[in-house]
Amino acid sequence: MAEDASTTALTLKDIAREAGVSLATVDRVLHNRPGVRPDTVRRVKEAIARNAFQPHVAAAELARGRARRFAFVMPSGPNPFMQQIEAYLGEMSGWLSARRLSVEIVATDVFDPSVLAASLESLSGDYDGVAVVALDHPSVRAAINDLVEAGTKVVTLVSDVPSSRRHHYVGIDNIAAGRTAGALVGRLIGQRSGKVAIVAGSQALRDHAERIFGFNQVMASEFPDLGVLPVLEGRDEDNRSEQLLARLFGRHADIVGLYNVGAGTQGVGKALTDKALTDKALTDKVSSDAGREKRVVFVGHDVTALTRRLLLQGVMDAAISQNPGHEARAAVRVLLALARGEPILREQEKIRIDIVMRDNLP
Amino acid sequence: MAEDASTTALTLKDIAREAGVSLATVDRVLHNRPGVRPDTVRRVKEAIARNAFQPHVAAAELARGRARRFAFVMPSGPNPFMQQIEAYLGEMSGWLSARRLSVEIVATDVFDPSVLAASLESLSGDYDGVAVVALDHPSVRAAINDLVEAGTKVVTLVSDVPSSRRHHYVGIDNIAAGRTAGALVGRLIGQRSGKVAIVAGSQALRDHAERIFGFNQVMASEFPDLGVLPVLEGRDEDNRSEQLLARLFGRHADIVGLYNVGAGTQGVGKALTDKALTDKALTDKVSSDAGREKRVVFVGHDVTALTRRLLLQGVMDAAISQNPGHEARAAVRVLLALARGEPILREQEKIRIDIVMRDNLP
DNA sequence: GCCGTTTTGAGGTACGCAACTCATTTTGAG
DNA sequence: CTCAAAATGAGTTGCGTACCTCAAAACGGC
Incomplete structure (x- = not known):
């Protein structure tokens, strides 16, 4: 006024x-x-x-002349979550070209530190900004620091390298994500007692290890009556996860909760469905709702076509999710703000831990 | 490549x-x-x-000369959620001025249709875009349509007027929000049986009515054993909500769940705490965890200083939340995109229904 | 006070588009 | 075919900044 x-x-x-x-x-x-x-x-x-x-941002951008180039260094494998991020980057193409920005995807084996480091080094000088799904390893750290030294803006995406000099991290706090998973599993199990299983890709992956850590924290402090079984390492592969789980179900009849830390969701879902069928066949004549009683609370990560179906079917109870579209756009916006020397809207770029259940499926 | x-x-x-x-x-x-x-x-x-x-967006913006003006028509009362939106708009001031955008807050009694309509009419011609927390009423609808007719871009914020010609709605699907609340209450109650209470501001408010509708949908279809008690109308006032609830607890000893649809959270929390103390005093000698058994599952809306505290204390189990910062920024971005004739990134501007529990408090 | 270096001023050009004027061409009706 | 109206071309100016050049002024060491 x-x-x-x-x-x-x-x-x-x-x-x-x-x-x-x-x-x-x-x-x-x-x-x-x-x-x-x-x-x-x-x-x-x-x-x-x-x-x-x-x-005046517009005037500065216009006077600048040359376009800005950003590179996104992503895993080369068929990871659905990463594919979603790439798809959302594709959806931005109109937005990007109207601002004379170019985003190029660089596919690399991000799980091999030396390959990843070499990829990063090779980008030096050609780009104004780089977003990278980074493995936390000394040589990767060094490569990131070299880029920063050369004036390139660097953000880590999904997986962080906190000890590097990267300008920003776009992703979630994985310990908190694990804690959230733990709280959900515990609360959804309710008054029942029994054991809880954990399936992870590998405990050597930083994000998986952090999630397990957070999960165990909550289980120990708030649900001490629920016994947590040793972590199964499914290597994010469906078959392996399924077999490991089936064997576990055979050994422990009282499993009431399951936390799937990484991918391999298809296999996990299959193992659960099989178990449900078996349990039902065994107890059908005794009690009508035995199936419900023996039901395993299943919490996993990420909203994909598969987890969406499992949630709708009631096989899966909740998915802890980080919004891939938000991550893609936040990474671009942060790189742009850094390149322009603008302040970053922290609140806007922060990636939240979403709890997705059947009724709030996005 | x-x-x-x-x-x-x-x-x-x-x-x-x-x-x-x-x-x-x-x-x-x-x-x-x-x-x-x-x-x-x-x-x-x-x-x-x-x-x-x-x-080229920058060139167009620069050549255009005059700055764009947006107005935000907000409730004049002391609503914490609305205050958060205003605060987040304030945080954007740097971002806005760098783009030569001005955002002005217009406080109005949005609950009086004629006053709101008059406010809207008075803005005609002066602004490029208007965001309004709208009551769904014929005269408001007409005022919105007049603005659109005059070339002003209009988005409804938090509360929609779907039958108007507004260009966009920035807010959540309240039926889905109610469904989510229902699923949470039901699932968190677990195997226990008993009754579920609902406290709302007023069933005449569109968003409250929609939430209750969604909540009842889920309760009826998925948790038929849980009896839903008639809705208490607390008018979003703490004292009234507390008294109504206390009386209800007196009449029904078997309440296991509570859904608070609107504000008045302070009163609801107080009623719950009092009840817990009473229950504990009555049953302390009998069983040590009777308190836990009788605990009422409490789900409400929005993350404020208060609900945050209640979540941390364990009095509240979950808050259904719409991110006020996101809403503020989305409204500005949508108005800007509309004014520029740019496409809207629907995925980005969609407001999600967040489930907030203690471990994923933002 | 001299000279070389550092600092500062003045000015120009370009960026891509919006918005405008005015002259010229094209069109269609009679 | 004529003529007014409609359609189009050609051109200009300005937006606020980046980036550049060249000259002028101030400075510091001796």
Whole structure:
């Protein structure tokens, strides 16, 4: 209400006048170009701060001329979650080209540290920004630091390398995700007692290890009566996960909960369905709702076509999800903001841990 | 990989050449200006489509000159959720001014249809876009349609007027939100049996009615053993909600679940805490975990300072939440995209129904 | 006070488009 | 065929910044 609509936004010229210098000097200060006395730098910066001056983004972008190039270094394998991220990047193409931005996908074996590091090194100089699904390994860390050193903006995606000098991490807190999974499994089991199984890809993967850690934390502190069985390593493969689980169900008749940490969901689902059928055949004549009583609470990760179906069928109870579309867009926006020297809207770019059940399927 | 990095992005000049017309004609077509033969329009549009031409956003914005003005019509009362939206708009000020956008808050009694309608009418002509927390009423609908008619872009925020000609709705599907609440209450109750209470502000409010509808849907179809008690109308006031609930607890000893549809959370929490104390005092000598057995599953809406505390204390089990920051930013982005004639990233602007429990508190 | 270096000023060009003017060509009705 | 109206071409200006050049001024060491 108190705004004066007649005032036109300030321009660099106004700042130059305010600071008592020429446009060229303001320009030098703004872009950290050499050849300005410290005292003059201070005066200019003060004038900018005093007036809360913001360069006109559109004008800056236009004057800049050349387009910005970003690279997304992604796993080469057929990971559905990563494919979703790529698909969402594709959906942005109109948005990107209207801003003269280019995003290129670089497929790499991100699980081999030396290959990944080499891939990263090879990008140096060609790109304004790089988003990478990173393995946490010394050589990868070094490659990231080299990129940063060369002036490239770097964000880690989905999986972080906290000890590197990357500018930003776009992804979730995996310990909290594991805790959330634990709380859900425990709460959904309710008053029943029994054992809880965990299937993971590998405990050597940082994100999986963190999720298991968080899960166990909650189980130990809040559901001490539920025994947690040793982690099965399914290597994110369907067949292997299914077989390991089937064997486990054979040994333990009192499993009431299951946490699938990574992929291999198809196999896990199959093992569960088989078990349900067996249990039903065995107890059908005794009690009508024995099937419900013996039902295993199943919590996993990510909303894919498969987990969506399992949720709708009632085989799966909840999926802990990080929104792949949000991650794709946040990574692009963060790289752009970094390249432009704009502040990052932390609240906007933060990836939340979504709990997805049948009724709030996106 | 197949991209040719050497190709420079197309400009209007290229399109003009392609279509065999002059720049002026392309400009006329692009801005729906009169004086172009239908056949020529077609040729130009084809050339644009054929080359997937995107006008350079920055150039367009710069050339445009005048800043865009948006108005946010918000409730004047002390609603914490609305205050959060306003706060997040405030956080965007840097982002906004760098784009030469202005956002003004217009406080109004949105619960009085005629006052709201008058407020909307008064904005006509002054703004490029309007976001409004709208009551669904014929006169409001008419006011919205008038704005749209006058060329103003209109989005409804949090609460929709689906029968109006508003360009977009930024908010959640309240029926689905109610369903989610129902599924949570039912699942978290587990094997226990008993009754479920509902506290709402008023069943005359569209969003509350929709939530209750969704909640009852799920309870009836999936948890038929849980009896749902008649809705208490607390008018979103703490005292009233507390008293109504306390009386209800007195009449029904077997309440195992509670759904708070709107505000008044403080009162609901107090009623629950009092009940827990009473129950504990009565049964302490009999059984040590009777308190847990009698515990009421409590699900409500929105993450505020209060619900956050209740979740951490374990009084509240889950909050169904719509992210106010996301809503604020989405409304601005949608208005901007509409004003620029850009496509809207539906996936990005869709507001999701968040399930917030203690371990994934944002 | 001299000279070389550093700092600063002044000015220009370009970016792609919006918005406008005015002249010219094309069109269709009579 | 004529003439007014409609359609189109050609051109200009300006938006606010980046980036560049060249000259002028201020500076510091001796």
